[in-house]
Amino acid sequence: MNAAPFSLKTYLEGRKHIINASLERLIPTDRSPAARLFEAMRYSLMAGGKRLRPILTLAAFDATNKTGLPLERAMPFACAMECIHTYSLIHDDLPAMDNDDLRRGLPTCHKKFGEALAILAGDGLLTLAFEICSAFEEGHAAPAEVRLRAIHVIAQAAGMNGMVGGQTADMELEGTNISFQELDYIHDRKTGALLRASVLLGGILAEAGPRDMQALVDYGTRTGLAFQIRDDILDIEGDEKTMGKARGSDERKKKATWPAVHGMKQAKERMQELCELAIQDIQILGDQATPLKAIAEYIMKRDH
């Protein structure tokens, strides 16, 4: 009897389900003088994201797990990536930043809870990421050295030389005549760093060897850039209803994007090439990497 063919849709739904169940438990629901903070954090965290970053962590873990380690080992780190992703969206949406009213079809955090609480909710989610990763758990936790290394990868990807640096560069260079190198700098950090880190974490927690880790680094870098190019394309060609946000915001804000700098045709070709190379990168991981391969294909076709 043959195994059923791999269905990405079923896979993504299943993963999203267990990730949401874990995220659901992170933020207290009890009455407390800080209850509004918990509410704001939960509102944005549970607003129905694709959960791509935690899914990548779990998929990379599965792809390099050679000794049957339990998936629970990777779960806190997967959840941490979603907390960091959500915090970055909350702060990016603020009036002083992108000043966006809608996110995933819902009012943004500051529209719903006010600016002060939105700032604090972002701060709380960023800190929560590190709280989860360093929590003492029974049974399934990875060795301390491994967890420390994973925490460092997250902090580097999220911080001044990663996402926060990329966000700054993006803002500082808005409306200027940007060079190819500057565009690469922004893309590599603004979204790329966090996506690459999500993939790396899986390998770190599975205690993958150097050859497998290198495959994940390459895959993570290429899919990260492809993801950003797809984002830029969707901002021009996407369907507003499916995306849950308005189109054309990059152009209005004079943001540097791949289609704007290199042209739409070039952007689409480059995105496709990156995804194909990413799939080649992980050939050496064999069948265990089937979900990772399917995710690379999904990234170039996604409509939101």
Added chain:
Amino acid sequence: MNAAPFSLKTYLEGRKHIINASLERLIPTDRSPAARLFEAMRYSLMAGGKRLRPILTLAAFDATNKTGLPLERAMPFACAMECIHTYSLIHDDLPAMDNDDLRRGLPTCHKKFGEALAILAGDGLLTLAFEICSAFEEGHAAPAEVRLRAIHVIAQAAGMNGMVGGQTADMELEGTNISFQELDYIHDRKTGALLRASVLLGGILAEAGPRDMQALVDYGTRTGLAFQIRDDILDIEGDEKTMGKARGSDERKKKATWPAVHGMKQAKERMQELCELAIQDIQILGDQATPLKAIAEYIMKRDH
């Protein structure tokens, strides 16, 4: 020959000097598309704080270090506490929060760099704290289990159940008729959690036993509360020039404070009592705790 008597002034100056030297190395100065972010982070981090939190970490480390462990072991964690303290000041000063123009006699981060960069600089400093604590260092680093535990203490103290929660409660209860319990909730978290954690970290990194750790917990809790009461008193009676900020901001913002809720006389008595109890808490640590004792005395007398 007798040793020279302990001078707190000399001690604090010496510690401030080595802490500043370590902080100085944390943020890159090179040209990069994110250079303005580094500048904003450095501006606030090096704006001349008292460095009380890192000094407490180092003093608690010295007080419980029984086997001659190098101070370098505690230094990254001491610096991390200053990064977190600075980030919290930057975000608290924002227009959507306390809307303060001056901090330590200088323009606040958003006054100097704009709101967007101030938000990002705060985010960058918070993340940097965890980057430092998890970095791989040669030679002096504490065992991974110890560092993981220290990271968890920091994240808990800074996050939704600590500082960010306290800040939220403070804001949510502004202008209401606050209960004693609610005031304790705010004080215990808003400043207390971070000060207590600073003390705890020293013990964790010195691998102190349970009896010594309990002494540090009690000392940290009491000095933390005394520090906040002193802050509230200074906001009413302090010298604006010495403090580098305007007096009376709590009253203007209808903030719940110890003097407002319990009266000034009660507040001063309670502060003094807390500092005396804190000194008793660490008697068992002997002469190694001389700096910690002197810091408790300093907290109730400080003028800024």
